[in-house]
Amino acid sequence: MLKKIQVQQLRVGMHLKEFCGSWMEHPFWRNGFVIADPKDIESVLASSIKEVWIDCSKGLDVASGEPSISEAESEAEVNATLAKVVQERRNVSPTSSAQEIETAARICQQSKRAVISMFEEARMGKAVDTGDARKLVEEINDSVARNPGALISLARLKTADDYTYMHSVAVCAMMIALAKQLKLDEAQTRVAGLAGLMHDLGKAMIPMDVLNKPGKLSTAEFNIVKRHPEEGHRLLLTGTDVHPLVLDVCLHHHEKTDGSGYPKGLKDAEISLFAKMGAVCDVYDAITSNRPYKPGWDPAESLRRMAEWAKGHFDMQVFQAFVKSLGIYPIGSLVQLSSGRLGVVVEQTGKSLTMPCVKVFFSTKSNMRIMPEVIDLSGAGVKEKIVSREDPAKWQFHDLNELWSGLPD
Structure with a gap:
């Protein structure tokens, strides 16, 4: 029999059937295992997960008198949650x-x-x-x-x-x-x-x-x-x-x-x-x-x-x-524009495979770094275009990945 319980009720010997929440919110990649180590319970308690399903036919039940929700009692709740998830997936916005x-x-x-x-x-x-x-x-x-x-x-x-x-x-x-x-x-x-x-x-x-x-x-x-x-x-x-x-x-x-x-x-x-x-x-x-x-x-x-x-x-x-x-120039590609500036591709525009958004940051004419600027090559009135791919090893920009991702290397 399945029961939904609070995570504070977990104990060694219970069969943890399902976490109530996204898999990104808990420290385990899989469900459906018998808790054998108290550290597993500590990991769940340290996460944002508040409730879990346990399978009493495969592991210990909650102590007598402790509150729980049976699978039958929660069927309407589960169906409503599933319907909400399906609708959310249909409404994914770019x-x-x-x-x-x-x-x-x-x-x-x-x-x-x-x-x-x-x-x-x-x-x-x-x-x-x-x-x-x-x-x-x-x-x-x-x-x-x-x-x-x-x-x-x-x-x-x-x-x-x-x-x-x-x-x-x-x-x-x-x-x-x-x-x-x-x-x-x-x-x-x-x-x-x-x-x-x-x-x-x-x-x-x-x-x-x-x-x-x-x-x-x-x-x-x-x-x-x-x-x-x-x-x-x-x-x-x-x-x-x-x-x-x-x-x-x-x-x-x-x-x-x-x-x-x-x-x-x-x-x-x-x-x-x-x-x-x-x-x-x-x-x-x-x-x-x-x-x-x-x-x-x-x-x-x-x-x-x-x-x-x-x-x-x-x-x-x-x-x-x-x-x-x-895209012909995937995100992270180092390119040179017709102005002589170097940039890294940060986004595909969807308008043209050869006209992505490029973050320019270096001038080959002055051979120096410039203030980073994002240019949508597909934008109205933009005359610049990509004239060549560039080899990152040649230029040795150590922060190239940080430039397009915004994350420190």
Whole structure:
């Protein structure tokens, strides 16, 4: 029997079925576990969560005489809450990157903790539970709906040590944005996001010294890494109610349209749309992120290089939709304007792929920093345009990420 209780009533031995509130408000990535450590209760009490559901058939009940709300008594309340949530999701309003950055930063941090927990549980041999991961996907989906660029760009700012975990979050967000660009329905979009989140689960079974090696992998080590799609597929099969497309993306996100990918060497028509989407998102995040063995490339330069590889590697329709979802000059790209000023892209305007909002901060004519100014290149009367991509390594602006995100490096 399910009962809703105050968090102050929690005690060791209770089966915590569900938190009453957003997953961002509590310190656990999943629900549905028996409280075995008093520290877990302390963590709940320290959060903003006020009430939880417990399952008395799987753990201890409240003490005799303590107040609680049964599942039957609360059915009307639950239905009303669900209706409110559905309506709120339908009424998501677009926001600017600057407005969404703070929320996106919180989602990134909580998501990273969730993915770390997923990987740790997989290493310990626990069955994979994608049910709780769906809540995380919902939050990421809502952020992308408000502003596609904010969370995707922030997720790129990962350290080499964070890469394995934040890569899953970044690919989840990009899969959602790409699904929206491809006009997939809401159910398919959520599946795409979940597939992105779970696509690299098999890396939980790769030795850490191989996964985080600072130099080039040997042939033997690379063969070990290449096992991760099949390992992830195997781990997902231990779960219940795992969507077939989540399994498919996990197994086939390293396939290439010319058949040179792995693990099955599938060719164009043999690869599903979702796996083709996963391939593009996976590669983009990999080459724009700092890795143990190399720094990440500039976002705009990365898209240019991917375009060169596209034939034989990616599905062209999917790749073109991916570029539209990010912009030709994604947020964080360093560009030079026709005035000779350098700036960093801070927002896509939606009017033109070549006319984003750029925060200018440096004059190449005087070779000095200038007062930062945001210019909407698509605005009426604006004559400036982007004349070139610039290599951040050449200019060595150490605060480039802070300039577009507003967050300290």
